[in-house]
Amino acid sequence: MPLIEIKHEGLHKYRVIKGNDQYVVEQKARVQLQQWDEMWNKKQEAERKKIEREKAAIEKVQKKAMAEQQTQDAIDELEMIDNTLIYTLEIDDRIDWDSLKDLSDFKDPKPIAPNKPLYSSEPQKESYKPKYKLWDKILPSIKQKKIDESMKVYEEALDIWKNETEKINSKYEKEVDEFKERLKNWEEEKESFEREQKEKNDAIEKRKEQYLSGESESIIDYCDMVLSNSNYPDYFPQEFDIDYNSQNKTLIVEYILPDISDLPTLKGVKYIATKDEYKESYLSETVVKKMYDKLLYDITLRTIHELYEADAISAIDSIVFNGWVNTLNKATGKKQDICILSIQTNKEEFLEINLKLVDSKSCFKNFKGIGSSKLFSLTPIAPILKINREDSRFVDAYNVTGKVDEDTNLAAMDWQDFEHLIRELFEKEFNTSGGEVKITRASKDGGVDAVAFDPDPIRGGKIVIQAKRYTNVVGVSAVRDLYGTVMNEGATKGILVSTADFGPDAYNFAKDKPLTLLNGNNLLHLLHKHGHKAKIDLKEAKLIMKEK
Incomplete structure (x- = not known):
């Protein structure tokens, strides 16, 4: 009797089809397999739809959770802005000098000496003596x-x-x-x-x-560290300039405040499942303006508080805080810095205030602070007192590049002319960013030859420049002196320019420090960059110096 065994792996079906006619048996088997395939396909489709429904449900849950997280992040950010003043009250703003030091151990393990080898015993002649028979x-x-x-x-x-x-x-x-x-x-x-x-x-x-001895430059440097340690959101400018008058113990702070366009305005995010889309809600313009004004008053009081609290040697009796905003002038279409608030405080009076409970605007007004009643209007005001950048060491500059040509040997120049040349070159270099360079009085102490004030927010600050008209290789001692000067001046960077080259020790010392070494080739390149040519002939310069 004809029979056919058929099975379906997916459905786990098995059947034996029998009959009197082979053709009929084969037809029945085909029909049965077709039915099983249809059943399997329906089952697969149902499973696919189930998975899609589950996936869609999970996605909706995830999207809803994402919207809730974004909302919480927005709330946290706005709360952080609102707590700008309160945040600093739980922090000790004094500089912990020991924490600035590197107290780490040298990480590379000391090499281990190889173990002494084990030797096999030397063969003994007695052990090899033959045994004799009769x-x-x-x-x-x-x-x-x-x-x-x-x-x-x-x-x-x-x-x-x-x-x-x-x-x-x-x-x-x-x-x-x-x-x-x-x-x-x-x-x-x-x-x-x-x-x-x-x-x-x-x-x-x-x-x-x-700092403990009360040196003015060190007090400025210390206060700079205090404000640099102050934790603000990344999108805040947190740029400032500080000056100190030792005679009346007054600290002047020129502080760049955030523009209103810098502030977060997102209030919340909601996921609408029926439309599969997110809907964001934002603070109203009125609320943003109110938040902005409060923030600027908070930053002002917070900065003053941090500086007074950190004043470990009672060097500060008074602080003048000038708040500046870098904003777009709609009349000119250009960015400009405008001072919108200014306040002078007395330390003794300020420390009597309970900053946890004050209204920052009322407190600002109580100290006779100057500023528009609506700071968001960005109305310019005249600062109570501005930083005076004049330094008694600075002298009138004169131009030298007009006298320099291809035959001029920089290594044999008059040393004063050389210093003024360096000042002139760096003045051209920094002019593009609105910086200024000033030359100091003649000095034999190896100190500052010129000072650059670079307003660039990234690379800028006070830069100390030393010019060395040398005919021999510059050793590490000159670079060490520069580093010490940078630290003493509270500068952000030091530049050492020489007509000669630097020794390997000098380059090695300058590595990983805020120092730039410019040798004779670098100097000629800088001169050429600004449209001038000259030469450096060290042998010729030595002969000229010898003759003098």
């Missing part, structure tokens, strides 16, 4: 043969032992040599690490001592 004693030739054979075996074993020992010694000596080289490199790296670490820590200790 015939050996009777027949001397046989006895001698045994003696010769044992000696041969002994000598072969001794040679093998010597070769193995020599190999072990050779390998050990190589390992010792490699260890000594690694140890030497490790000790040099450790010494270099500790030397640089000590230099950095000594510089911090020196800054501390200078």
Whole structure:
């Protein structure tokens, strides 16, 4: 009787179809398989739709959760803005000098000396003595043969032992040599690490001592660190300039405040499942303006509070805070800095205030602060007192580049002319960013030759420039002196310009420090960049100097 076995793996179906006619049996089998395939396809489609429904439900849950998270983030951000003043009251703003020091240990592990090798025992001749039998004693030739054979075996074993020992010694000596080289490199790296670490820590200790002794520049540097440590959102400018008058113990702070366009305005995000879309809601213009005004008053009081609290040596009796905003002038279409608020406070009176409970605007007005009643209007005002950038060390400058040509040997120039040349070149370099460069009085103490004030928010600040009209390689001592000057001046960077080249120690010391070394080639390139040509001939300069 004809029969066919059929099965379906997906449905786990099995059947035996029998019949009297082979053709009929095959037809039944085809029909059954077709039915099973249809059933399987329906089951697969139902499963697919189920998965899609579950996925859609999960996506909706995820999207809803995402909207809730974005809403919470927006709330947290707005709350942080609202707590700008309160935030600082729980923080000790005094500088912890020890925390600035590098107290870490040298990380690379000390190389481990190789273990002394283990040697196999030297073969002993006694161990190879032959054992004699009766015939050996009777027949001397046989006895001698045994003696010769044992000696041969002994000598072969001794040679093998010597070769193995020599190999072990050779390998050990190589390992010792490699260890000594690694140890030497490790000790040099450790010494270099500790030397640089000590230099950095000594510089911090020196800054501390200078601050504790009440040096004006150190007080400015200290206050700069205090404000730099103040934690604000990333989108705040947090740029400032500080000056200090030691005679009346007054600190002047020129502070760049955020523009109203910098503030977050997102209030919340809602996910609408029926439309599968997000809907964002924002603060009204009125609320943003109110938040902006409060924020500026909060920043003002917070900055003053931080500086007074950090004043560990009672160097500050009064603070003048001028708040500036870099904003778009709609009349000109250009960005400009305008002062919109100014306040002068007395330390004793300010410390009597309970900042946890004050209304910052009322407090500002109580101290006779100057500013529009609506700060968001960005109405310019005249600051109570501005920073005077004049330094008694500065002298009138004169131009030198007009006298310089291809025959001018910079290494043989009059030293005053050389310093004024450097000042003139850097003035052209910084002019593009609105900076200014001033030259100082003649001095033999190796101090500041020129000072640049660069307003650029990224690379800017006070930059100390030293000009060295040298004919010999510049050693590390000159670079160390520059670094010390940078620290003493509270500068952001130091530049050392020389007609000669710098030694490897000088470059190595300047690495990872805010120092730039410009050699003779760099100087000629800078001169050429600004449309002038000259030469540097060190041999000729030495002869000229000798003749003088």
